[in-house]
Amino acid sequence: MKLYTYEPAPNPRRLGLFIKHKGISINTQAIDMMTKEQFSDSFCAINPRSTLPILVLDDGTVLTDTIAICLYLDSLHPEKPLFGRSDLERAQVIGRCHQIFFEGFSAVAEVLRNKGEAFKDRPLPGPLKMPQIPALIDRGNLRIGAFYEAMNAELSRQDFLVGNDLSQADIDLYVTLGFSGWVKRQIPDNCPVLQNWFAGMKSRFGE
Ligand SMILES: N[C@@H](CCC(=O)N[C@@H](CS)C(=O)NCC(=O)O)C(=O)O
Structure with missing residues (x-):
C-alpha cells in the first residue's frame, strides 16, 4: 500500500497522529499542497477529487477519506485500538x-x-x-x-x-x-x- 499526504494540512494530520499512536510505518509520498501538486495530472489520475490524504491499496483500490483510511488501518492493526473496544x-x-x-x-x-x-x-x-x-x-x-x-x-x-x-x-x-x-x-x-x-x-x- 502507499500513502499520499501532506503532513501539515489538517486532514493529513488526523491520519498522521493515528499512525504515530499506532506506531506503524507505511510507504509514503508527499504531495506538496503549497505548489498545488494535488492538481497535477499524475495525482489527479489517482484521485480526481484532488484531496489528501489518500491510501492506495496493493490491488489498486483508493481510499480518499481520512476516516475510511483510519478505520481500515485500525482493522489491519488492531493493537492500541482507536475505534473503541466494542x-x-x-x-x-x-x-x-x-x-x-x-x-x-x-x-x-x-x-x-x-x-x-x-x-x-x-x-x-x-x-x-x-x-x-x-x-x-x-x-x-x-x-x-x-x-x-x-x-x-x-x-x-x-x-x-x-x-x-x-x-x-x-x-x-x-x-x-x-x-x-x-x-x-x-x-x-x-x-x-x-x-x-x-x-x-x-x-x-x-x-
Ligand atoms: N474527505 C476528505 C477531505 C480531505 C481534504 O479536504 N483535505 C484537504 C487538506 S486538509 C485537501 O486535500 N484540500 C485540497 C485543496 O484545498 O485543494 C477527508 O476526509 O480526508
Missing part, C-alpha cells in the same frame, strides 16, 4: 468523528477558505471552482464558538470523548482545535476544561 464504541467513535468534522472542522474551514487570495475561487477542497462568500466568515466564527462550548461541556463529564481511552474522536478534536488557531481563534477562558484537555493531548503527542 461494536457500540466503534459506532460511537465514528459518530463523534462525524460530529467533530461537521460542527468544528468545517466551521474553521468556512472561515479560512472564504477570504484571501490563497483560496480565491476555491472555498471548498478539490477542483470545483466557485466564488468565496465572505458572509460565511462571521457565521463560521459563531459556529467555532459554539463548538468550543459544546466540547467543553462534553469533556467536563468524561476524560475521553468515547469510553475510557483515547480514540480517533479525541485525535480529530485535538487536530480541529489546533486548526482553529489557523483562523486566529483560541480556546476561550470560559472553556477551562477544554483548555486543559488540549494541553494534555499536546503533551501526549510530544508537541
Whole structure:
C-alpha cells in the first residue's frame, strides 16, 4: 500500500497522529499542497477529487477519506485500538468523528477558505471552482464558538470523548482545535476544561 499526504494540512494530520499512536510505518509520498501538486495530472489520475490524504491499496483500490483510511488501518492493526473496544464504541467513535468534522472542522474551514487570495475561487477542497462568500466568515466564527462550548461541556463529564481511552474522536478534536488557531481563534477562558484537555493531548503527542 502507499500513502499520499501532506503532513501539515489538517486532514493529513488526523491520519498522521493515528499512525504515530499506532506506531506503524507505511510507504509514503508527499504531495506538496503549497505548489498545488494535488492538481497535477499524475495525482489527479489517482484521485480526481484532488484531496489528501489518500491510501492506495496493493490491488489498486483508493481510499480518499481520512476516516475510511483510519478505520481500515485500525482493522489491519488492531493493537492500541482507536475505534473503541466494542461494536457500540466503534459506532460511537465514528459518530463523534462525524460530529467533530461537521460542527468544528468545517466551521474553521468556512472561515479560512472564504477570504484571501490563497483560496480565491476555491472555498471548498478539490477542483470545483466557485466564488468565496465572505458572509460565511462571521457565521463560521459563531459556529467555532459554539463548538468550543459544546466540547467543553462534553469533556467536563468524561476524560475521553468515547469510553475510557483515547480514540480517533479525541485525535480529530485535538487536530480541529489546533486548526482553529489557523483562523486566529483560541480556546476561550470560559472553556477551562477544554483548555486543559488540549494541553494534555499536546503533551501526549510530544508537541
Ligand atoms: N474527505 C476528505 C477531505 C480531505 C481534504 O479536504 N483535505 C484537504 C487538506 S486538509 C485537501 O486535500 N484540500 C485540497 C485543496 O484545498 O485543494 C477527508 O476526509 O480526508
